[in-house]
Amino acid sequence: MNLFTDFENRLKHILLEQVIPADKRDGADLGRVVVEPPRDAAHGDIATNAAMVLSKHMGLAPRALADQIIEALKSDPDIADVSVAGPGFINIRLAGPYWRRLLAAAIRAGEGFGRSQLGENRKINVEYVSANPTGPMHVGHCRGAVVGDTLANLLAFAGYDVIKEYYINDAGSQIDVLARSVFLRYRQALGETIGDIPEGLYPGDYLIPVGEALKTEFGSKLRGMTEAEWMPIIRDRAIDAMMVMIRQDLAALNVHHDVFYSERTLHDANAGKILNAINDLTYKGHVYRGTLPPPKGQLPEDWEDREQILFRSTDVGDDIDRPLVKSDGSYTYFAADVAYFKDKFDRGFNQMIYVLGADHGGYVKRLEAVAKAISGGSAKLTVLLCQLVKLYRNGEPVKMSKRSGNFVTLRDVVDEVGSDPVRFMMIYRKNSEPLDFDFAKVTEQSKDNPVFYVQYAHARCMSVFRQAREAFPDLDIDNETLAAGAEAGIVDPSEWQLVAKLAEYPRVVESAAQSMEPHRIAYYLHELASAYNAHYNKGRDIPDLRFVNDKNRELTVARLGLVRAVATVLKSGLSITGTSAPDEM
Template identity: 75%
Template sequence: MNLFADFEVRIKTALEGLDIIREKRDSVDFSRLTVESPRDPSHGDVATNAAMVLAKPLGTNPRALADVIAAKLKEDADVVEVTVAGPGFINLRLSTGYWQRLLAAMIRAGTDYGRSVTGAGKKVNVEFVSANPTGPMHVGHCRGAVVGDALANLMGFAGYEVTKEYYINDAGSQIDVLARSCFLRYREALGEEVGEIPAGLYPGDYLVPVGQALAKEFGTRLHNMPPEDWMPLVKERAIEAMMAMIREDLDALNVHHDVFYSERTLHADGAARIRQAINDLTFKGHVYRGTLPPPKGQLPEDWEDREQTLFRSTEVGDDIDRPLIKSDGSYTYFAADVAYFKDKFERGYDEMIYVLGADHGGYVKRLEAVARAVSGGSAKLTVLLCQLVKLFRNGEPVKMSKRSGDFVTLREVVDEVGRDPVRFMMLYRKNSEPLDFDFAKVTEQSKDNPVFYVQYAHARCMSVFRQARDAFPDLDLESVDFAEAASEITDPAEMQLIAKLAEYPRLIEASAQSQEPHRLAFYLYDLASSFHAHWNKGKDNPELRFVKDNDRKSTIARLGLVRAVASVLKSGLAITGTAAPDEMR
């Protein structure tokens, strides 16, 4: 049961019954009408801007129209008070009975409360992480992994049909470098003294096991082969080893993709799929032969001062046209991006979301241009950029990792502080804002540590049920109809807690539509804060305690409220990929 959706329907129905609306129905548009919580809770439970957005097309004063609407809304049995504020905002205060029925609906829904159909089964592809398979994942990948995974979970809960995808960049010069780096470690495994790792190769110790595996499989045979023979063999083994390591890192973070898409498949059969994508763009008039002026600043690798095959991307929203085929006949990296998007589009996705690092900001316009050209504007493409993560320990910057060679690995962070603090804190800032991650702060047990505070709220909920079992050993909590007992909840403080729970369905829909999973993390912290505050009131006032040894009826009713809080916390934490513990250890 969605409080705001319910009252949006009620308010629109009330408006339809007004003579002033019926007389000018063709000129009235309800699309800008909103129903939300008042900014000041003392003003009421629900607020609407109906009079503000309808006054002009109706040719009347907003305040006067608000008075007419307010009189109509007073007829609703679940509305106990209607007031008009400011230039025409309408505030409603709801009956105790409505809050009780809403709580009963929450209890019956359990962890499905808030689940939505707003996505209407729309097919969405969320591509995230997509780290080059050349080494372990670092903490920057970690943020994109969490944001992408939580966003996919959130949109799935909101009714979208979501696919989580990883694009394996297993073609290109970086894979050649990987293979040469592994071959050096192979020679080392054979007993050769390789000395300091040459510049241009990957220096991390993570490649030592790959070299050892090559030596075990091939013995000295690779050493006696020319590069053109050992290179494809080493590439294959190196990519497999790197992807196995990346999958293990992602698993440690509780991230699991539905699809791992290999870039090499685009280059198979003479790059047939890239060629077909370019042919399709050519047929649509988006490709031509020409030259590009030198860009300002540092020249990109694919710029050439000669005629090339170019994508006319400026006609579909880009800043400059983009090379597709170099003068030597080889395809640019961007050409593979075109073919990859075309493949997604042909797989039937309505929207493609790319979660990328902040250093990929220059890709946004070109990818959006590709989407418009390939789909004719029918498919939506969204790029979410994740800003940098800075690591601290007690306020001091964390040094680089010896294992990786030049960065702190994702696995090192997860192993030190645990999966849950990493996941929740990566969402506790909007992805477009820089994030400071302090190892000490994310493990302290205090209100200042959001993940602890939220998980502690769920654990406290579970402790209430343990207290109830001790207080009433003959009470079978598994068979109690807590929803039926919701009619016993009457205290204003308890109503405020129900009101906070009532925000959840709207929060889910709004966060999914805006693609902002951080809003869920903020909400969970606010809900936890409301629950802890109510708990503390019970310490001072025995009448507000959840478990009253001398009042079984009141205890059962309040256990229903606690169950609703626990269900929302568990549901929200599951979307963030974080556990909801029964006890804090």
């Protein structure tokens, strides 16, 4: 039951039936009419902009139109009071019976409360992490992993058919560098003294076990081969080993992808995916042969002052045209990006989300241009950029990791503080804002630690049920019993405030999904936990407000319904964030 959708539908019906004359209904823009929480909770439970949106069309001043709307709304039995404020905002206070019915509906819905059909089961592809398989993931990848995974969970909860995808960048020069680095570790495993790792190779200790595994499989056989002979062998083993490590690191963070897509499959000449993508763009008139002016600043490695096959991306929103085929006939990196998008589109995805690091900001326009050209404008592509994460311990910057050689790994962070604090805190800031992560603060058991505060609220809910079983050992606390009790027994104003906060959850889910801002779920959970903990603490000072009253079974059942709804929403939201909801802490 979505409170805001319910009253938006009621309002629009009243507008058409009682307020807008028949001769003005056709041009009335009801799409801009919204029902939302008021800016100040003291003004009411819900508010609408209807009078301001429709005043020009109606030929009335906003406040004059608001008076007409208010008069019509007074006939709704679920509205206790309605007033106008400011330039024409209409504030509405709801009647007690409506809150009780809403709470009962939330209890009956159980884990389905807040779930939406907004997505109408439309397919959507969320690609995230996609780190080069050249070593362990660093903390920057960690943020992208959590943002992408939480967003995918959120979209699924909002009714989309979601595929979580990881693009394996297993083609290109960085993979050859990886293979050479592993070959050095292989020689080390054979007993050679390799000295310092040469500049340009990967120095981390994580490659030592890969070298040992090659020794076990091949003995000294590879040592006698030329680079051209051992390169494909070691390249394959190295990529496989890196992906095993990456999958394990992601699993430790409670991140699990549905699809791992290899870039190398795009370069497979037999599959011809890059060629097919270029041919498709050519057929649509987006490809030509020509030259590009030198870019400003440092030249990219694939720029040539020669005639090439170019994508006319400036016709579809990009800043410059992009090379697809070099003068020597080889494909550019960008050509693989084009083929990858076309592959997604051919798999039936009309909505695609790329979660990338902030250093990929220059990719946005070119990816959007590819989407427009390949799909003819029918596909929606969204790029979310994740800003950097700075690590601290008690306010002091955290140094590099020995395991990686030059950065702090995702696994370092998860192993030290646990998956839950990492996941929750990585989305406790909008992805476009920098994030400071302090190891000490995220493990602190206090109200200043958001993840602890939210999880503690859920644990408190569970403790209330344990207290109820002690007071009433035979108490039936199934959802139907609690819903029926809540419809009759919730009367205190502070309880209504908690119900009102619960009622926001379906709207938060939909707005977060529409804006693709998963941090809104974390913010909401903290607000709900704060409202619940505040009411719980009131019960310490005012015994009549306690959830369990061992002298009043009926009132206890009613209040347990409220606790059940809070616990369910906390667990639901924590599940979206990929964080656990403990019963005890």
